[in-house]
Amino acid sequence: xxxxxxxxxxxxxxxxxxxxxxxxxxxxxxxxxxxxxxxxxxxxxxxxxxxxxxxxxxxxxxxxxxxxxxxxxxxxxxxxxxxxxxxxxxxxxxxxxxxxxxxxxxxxxxxxxxxxxxxxxxxxxxxxxxxxxxxxxxxxxxxxxxxxxxxxxxxxxxxxxxxxxxxxxxxxxxxxxxxxxxxxxxxxxxxxxxxxxxxxxxxxxxxxxxxxxxxxxxxxxxxxxxxxxxxxxxxxxxxxxxxxxxxxxxxxxxxxxxxxxxxxxxxxxxxxxxxxxxxxxxxxxxxxxxxxxxxxxxxxxxxxxxxxxx
Amino acid sequence: xxxxxxxxxxxxxxxxxxxxxxxxxxxxxxxxxxxxxxxxxxxxxxxxxxxxxxxxxxxxxxxxxxxxxxxxxxxxxxxxxxxxxxxxxxxxxxxxxxxxxxxxxxxxxxxxxxxxxxx
Numbered sequence: 319x320x321x322x323x324x325x326x327x328x329x330x331x332x333x334x335x336x337x338x339x340x341x342x343x344x345x346x347x348x349x350x351x352x353x354x355x356x357x358x359x360x361x362x363x364x365x366x367x368x369x370x371x372x373x374x375x376x377x378x379x380x381x382x383x384x385x386x387x388x389x390x391x392x393x394x395x396x397x398x399x400x401x402x403x404x405x406x407x408x409x410x411x412x413x414x415x416x417x418x419x420x421x422x423x424x425x426x427x428x429x430x431x432x433x434x435x436x437x438x439x440x441x442x443x444x445x446x447x448x449x450x451x452x453x454x455x456x457x458x459x460x461x462x463x464x465x466x467x468x469x470x471x472x473x474x475x476x477x478x479x480x481x482x483x484x485x486x487x488x489x490x491x492x493x494x495x496x497x498x499x500x501x502x503x504x505x506x507x508x509x510x511x512x513x514x515x516x517x518x519x520x521x522x523x524x525x526x527x528x529x530x531x532x533x534x535x536x537x538x539x540x541x542x543x544x545x546x547x548x549x550x551x552x553x554x555x556x557x558x559x560x561x562x563x564x565x566x567x568x569x570x571x572x573x574x575x576x577x578x579x580x581x582x583x584x585x586x587x588x589x590x591x592x593x594x595x596x597x598x599x600x601x602x603x604x605x606x607x608x609x610x611x612x613x614x615x616x617x618x619x620x621x622x623x624x625x626x627x628x
Numbered sequence: 629x630x631x632x633x634x635x636x637x638x639x640x641x642x643x644x645x646x647x648x649x650x651x652x653x654x655x656x657x658x659x660x661x662x663x664x665x666x667x668x669x670x671x672x673x674x675x676x677x678x679x680x681x682x683x684x685x686x687x688x689x690x691x692x693x694x695x696x697x698x699x700x701x702x703x704x705x706x707x708x709x710x711x712x713x714x715x716x717x718x719x720x721x722x723x724x725x726x727x728x729x730x731x732x733x734x735x736x737x738x739x740x741x742x743x744x745x746x747x
Contacts, residue, residue: 348672485670493663493673511636511671531635531678591635 319380319393319466319498320345321366326375328361328522335361336372337522343500343515345380345466348492350513350530351502352598358522359502360399363470366500367396379466392421395464397455399471409446409454410439413461420462427491428461434483448475456484460491468500481505485512506595516594520602530594537592538574541567546585557600569600636671640679645688648703649711655701659689 321343328336335358343349353359364370365377368384368391377384384390409432417423432439435453443451452475459467473481489512492499503509510516516533518525526533537557540547547559547566557569569592574582582589647653662680666673680697683689688703700706727737 347674482670486667489667489670489673493666511669511675514672514674530672531637531675534635 320378321466321498322376322378322381323362323365324376326362326365326377327373328358328365328370329373335522336365338375339519339522339524341517341524341527343498343517345498346496347514348488348499348501348512350506350510350516351500351519352506352516353502353519354602357520357602359519360470361522362519363396363468363500363502366466367391367394367468369396392419393464394466394468395420395459395462396468396470397459397472399474400451400455406443408440408442409437412443412454412458413439416458416462420464422463422465424461424463428457431457431460431487434487435480449477449480452476453480453484460487463491463495463497466498466500468502470502471504474504481508485509488512506598507593510594518598518601525601533597534591534594536571536573537597538570539567539590539592540570540582540587541565541590542585542587546587550582550585550587557597569596571597571601636669637675637679637682640665640669640676641682644679644683645707648688648699649707651704653699655699655703657699658695659697659699661696 321341323339323341326336326339326341327334337358339358339362351359351362361370365372366379366384368387371385379390379394382390384394413425413428413432416428417425429439432454435450435457437446437450437454437457441450443454446454452473455472456469456476459469459472473484476484488499501509501512510530513530515528516530517527528536540551542550543564544561544566547568551568551570555571557571559566559568561567574589579589644653644659653659659680660668662673662676665671665676665679669676680689684691684697687700687706689697690700691697723737724734727734
């Protein structure tokens with residue numbers, strides 16, 4: 319489903335959770351939504367799912383507004399971080415409720431997923447462990463086959479083998495039934511290979527929206543003797559530098575053409591890729607407290623908002 | 629499964645090239661689909677498709693509409709010619725540099741190569 323937000327704002331009380339966010343996702347892809355704690359990921363997903371109404375700006379999904387629009391919302395599914403929230407009965411009851419809610423529900427697939435994650439259909443949702451609840455949420459998200467399916471840290475309670483089973487199931491089902499999937503996560507290195515595009519937000523604003531491989535290709539680690547690294551990176555956008563005695567490693571953001579790469583080799587510098595997680599850390603202002611004052615307009619995130627986004 | 633040093637799609641492309649060179653994949657043989665690659669490597673199918681696209685551009689693979697991807701009949705010869713061209717800069721020069729760095733006389737290296745030739 320095509321998603322368009324324009325100058326989207328969400329405030330509650332004194333807090334501005336979403337601060338003028340304009341975003342276009344053409345749909346039919348797996349998108350990663352990355353942001354620090356409190357950056358507005360859950361707020362954005364809640365608006366897209368019509369769980370909340372925006373304070374200002376607009377949201378359109380396939381060209382139509384979502385809030386109190388049942389024709390659209392039945393086709394949108396948001397699985398939240400606490401897993402399955404319908405906890406009035408057993409797993410079976412939760413499944414029955416989802417089947418009633420979701421026009422594209424696949425019951426046989428849901429049963430096979432319960433089996434895969436080892437969930438007893440007769441078990442009371444309230445008595446489930448965090449991991450089991452997360453897994454039940456994932457089952458409902460996948461088997462719902464909603465044209466827009468969003469997982470908001472849905473798999474945090476799951477252990478590593480269950481998460482890998484989830485990634486395999488998600489990929490297989492996405493390839494068999496292409497749809498729009500948005501995943502927010504803090505497990506960036508683990509989940510990012512699944513993304514076709516990445517959206518990074520910080521303090522309620524868009525920092526970057528790129529194809530995954532484009533974003534990765536923009537980041538380069540330049541390593542070598544301090545003086546050469548400094549000379550080479552002068553005038554480039556440097557996200558951060560680390561030093562170890564006479565050696566420095568600078569993270570550069572931006573395209574390096576073959577001529578520049580040739581210069582680096584001639585200067586004895588080593589060029590390497592930057593992991594998605596490191597790029598994310600630096601694009602969202604480095605390690606300080608999220609949204610800390612004094613990191614405002616000078617932060618790399620603020621600079622990148624112009625020209626680098628689309 | 630992947631090292632960090634190059635994008636996943638490039639690693640997949642290198643893997644397919646290695647299979648063509650070793651003749652694990654022969655001319656006009658069909659390669660697995662992007663979806664099979666995506667599932668195996670646990671990556672987005674668009675990333676796998678990018679590896680294939682790169683190989684089509686380089687002439688290693690060709691597309692049969694609606695059927696899939698196949699190895700070009702002359703892919704192996706082409707890759708061999710390409711590797712020959714870069715063999716001395718990519719393999720021999722670093723080996724000589726390493727030999728110097730650790731103090732192995734080049735005479736010993738040459739002797740070793742002669743030994744291997746006789747096997």
